[in-house]
Amino acid sequence: MNLILIAPPAAGKGTLASKLNSELGLVCISAGELLRGVDPESDLGRQIRDIQSRRELVSDDITNALMKERLMKDDIKNGFVLDGYPRHMPQVDAVNKMCEELNLHIDYAVFLDVSYDLALKRTLGRQICPNCKKTYNKLTGVNAPKVDNMCDDCNVELTTRNDDNEETFKKGFSSYEKNCGPVIEYYKKLGMLVELDASKDPEYTFNQLKNIIEGKND
Ligand SMILES: [Zn+2]
Numbered sequence: 001m002n003l004i005l006i007a008p009p010a011a012g013k014g015t016l017a018s019k020l021n022s023e024l025g026l027v028c029i030s031a032g033e034l035l036r037g038v039d040p041e042s043d044l045g046r047q048i049r050d051i052q053s054r055r056e057l058v059s060d061d062i063t064n065a066l067m068k069e070r071l072m073k074d075d076i077k078n079g080f081v082l083d084g085y086p087r088h089m090p091q092v093d094a095v096n097k098m099c100e101e102l103n104l105h106i107d108y109a110v111f112l113d114v115s116y117d118l119a120l121k122r123t124l125g126r127q128i129c130p131n132c133k134k135t136y137n138k139l140t141g142v143n144a145p146k147v148d149n150m151c152d153d154c155n156v157e158l159t160t161r162n163d164d165n166e167e168t169f170k171k172g173f174s175s176y177e178k179n180c181g182p183v184i185e186y187y188k189k190l191g192m193l194v195e196l197d198a199s200k201d202p203e204y205t206f207n208q209l210k211n212i213i214e215g216k217n218d
Pocket of ligand 1 (some may be wrong): 130132151155157198
């Protein structure tokens with residue numbers, strides 16, 4: 001089973017990817033991790049660090065090359081999940097070409113559907129315990145701390161992440177809509193799109209997908 005995950009910020013993509021790994025044995029391939037995994041002392045590593053220090057996006061050529069190299073490893077033979085890739089149509093073309101060359105096949109593009117408002121609440125309400133790293137949310141009604149702003153287990157005051165602000169969220173969401181909209185349409189036309197309701201807990205999101213995957217294997 002080879003999947004592509006498409007989701008706006010705060011849809012629970014990371015959690016779903018790790019469940020697909022732990023419960024179904026699919027290898028998670030994250031574009032961001034591939035970039036971070038390049039040896040920082042190599043020419044390519046220096047180039048990537050340079051681009052990122054200017055807060056620019058790494059070119060598709062680099063990302064595509066890393067992705068292809070990753071897909072040539074043997075551990076993907078039992079199935080993989082692409083996370084954060086392809087993030088726009090030029091990368092879809094690159095994936096199609098790679099799959100043809102490496103004789104791989106994508107089964108589904110999985111779209112995690114969550115409304116703008118809920119994704120925003122998840123982002124702005126996120127709180128983390130600095131001690132045990134447990135995460136809470138004070139806005140969504142799910143995972144709220146028992147006492148406002150305090151960790152249930154450690155009785156320590158909760159903190160937030162710097163980039164969990166409305167401005168960063170808006171930027172991320174609008175870039176997702178602009179880039180991923182056509183990607184979603186593309187896979188829908190091909191009949192490869194699976195739309196999941198990602199507005200509930202991660203277990204619910206995962207079970208919807210598991211049912212579809214198991215239905216196909218039967
Ligand atoms: Zn704690």
